[in-house]
Amino acid sequence: MSGVPAGKSNVRLQRTVVDELTVRPGTSAGLGSRSTAATRADWLRPAGLTHAHDVAEHDLVAFRQELASAQELLWASDTWALLVVLQALDAAGKDGTIKHVMSGVNPQGCAVASFKQPSQHELAHDFLWRCTAALPERGRIGIFNRSYYEDVLVVRVHPELLAGRHLPPAAADGDTLWRQRYEDINAFEKHLVRNGTRVVKIFLHVSKHEQRRRFLERLDEPSKNWKFSSADLAERSFFDDYQQAYEEALTATSTPWAPWYVVPADHKHAMRALVGGILVDVVGQLDLRLPSPGPGEQEALHAARRALESEDA
Numbered sequence: 001m002s003g004v005p006a007g008k009s010n011v012r013l014q015r016t017v018v019d020e021l022t023v024r025p026g027t028s029a030g031l032g033s034r035s036t037a038a039t040r041a042d043w044l045r046p047a048g049l050t051h052a053h054d055v056a057e058h059d060l061v062a063f064r065q066e067l068a069s070a071q072e073l074l075w076a077s078d079t080w081a082l083l084v085v086l087q088a089l090d091a092a093g094k095d096g097t098i099k100h101v102m103s104g105v106n107p108q109g110c111a112v113a114s115f116k117q118p119s120q121h122e123l124a125h126d127f128l129w130r131c132t133a134a135l136p137e138r139g140r141i142g143i144f145n146r147s148y149y150e151d152v153l154v155v156r157v158h159p160e161l162l163a164g165r166h167l168p169p170a171a172a173d174g175d176t177l178w179r180q181r182y183e184d185i186n187a188f189e190k191h192l193v194r195n196g197t198r199v200v201k202i203f204l205h206v207s208k209h210e211q212r213r214r215f216l217e218r219l220d221e222p223s224k225n226w227k228f229s230s231a232d233l234a235e236r237s238f239f240d241d242y243q244q245a246y247e248e249a250l251t252a253t254s255t256p257w258a259p260w261y262v263v264p265a266d267h268k269h270a271m272r273a274l275v276g277g278i279l280v281d282v283v284g285q286l287d288l289r290l291p292s293p294g295p296g297e298q299e300a301l302h303a304a305r306r307a308l309e310s311e312d313a
């Protein structure tokens with residue numbers, strides 16, 4: 001690729017860490033044997049920092065700066081969009097992660113779409129439709145706070161929801177439906193990647209114990225009461241069913257063009273730093289460069305300079 005090379009920084013997650021977090025396509029996600037609590041105090045070993053919390057903070061600041069400049073390059077090179085799909089159980093930290101990881105990025109270059117229970121209007125369309133409409137345009141970063149994956153997660157855990165979805169009879173049949181949806185998702189993401197949207201899918205992996213602690217914190221602290229909904233408690237009783245639905249979905253949809261990353265979520269600082277590091281890693285692979293002006297454009301720039309300089313001061 002021609003153009004001005006982007007200033008490469010050496011703030012990177014170690015390759016072994018990225019590999020460890022990746023669900024290798026064709027292998028099972030193995031959520032049951034993945035840690036929810038790793039802090040990786042030794043990812044980058046910045047001088048003088050020994051506490052996991054400090055290391056994570058240090059790394060997050062560095063990754064945030066990287067992302068901010070990466071977004072400018074994304075915009076200037078006008079070829080790629082970045083779609084970040086964030087999935088997790090309640091209280092795993094999706095909102096906080098978006099806030100802390102993206103806070104350095106120019107708001108003009110970034111948009112967050114949150115997907116709740118679909119409206120009647122949305123249900124009148126196929127399950128990808130509402131997400132398609134929210135995709136980022138070239139040059140931008142789009143974040144999906146939940147996504148079309150809910151249609152193989154919450155709907156899988158609560159198949160009774162299918163009754164309101166107006167599906168044709170053949171598609172409404174149990175196992176076939178989920179297999180077909182995985183296929184549709186894989187094909188959709190391949191289409192996106194081929195057409196210039198890089199897809200980064202991150203599952204924040206929180207333990208049942210830590211979810212309980214965070215719910216209690218929401219109940220105990222008046223300033224956090226608003227975050228608690230009694231529906232969250234009802235969903236918690238399906239915790240194991242969700243793990244199973246995630247296990248199957250991640251296994252079936254981690255592909256060479258759009259792999260899943262599983263990020264331990266019990267320690268918020270470590271989680272945010274890891275998410276920042278993954279995004280920097282993926283953007284780094286795009287090899288973005290500032291567009292360099294061709295000979296005609298160079299001449300136009302010189303002419304503009306001459307015109308400005310010859311103006312009366």
Ligand code: AMP
Binds near residue numbers: 115118147151155161
């Ligand atoms: P929150 O993100 O905590 O505000 O909650 C949004 C809720 O909407 C979650 O309980 C999701 O499971 C639910 N939701 C999101 N997408 C869908 C969908 N396609 N079908 C059913 N429920 C959904």
Ligand code: MG
Binds near residue numbers: 090091
């Ligand atoms: Mg919630």
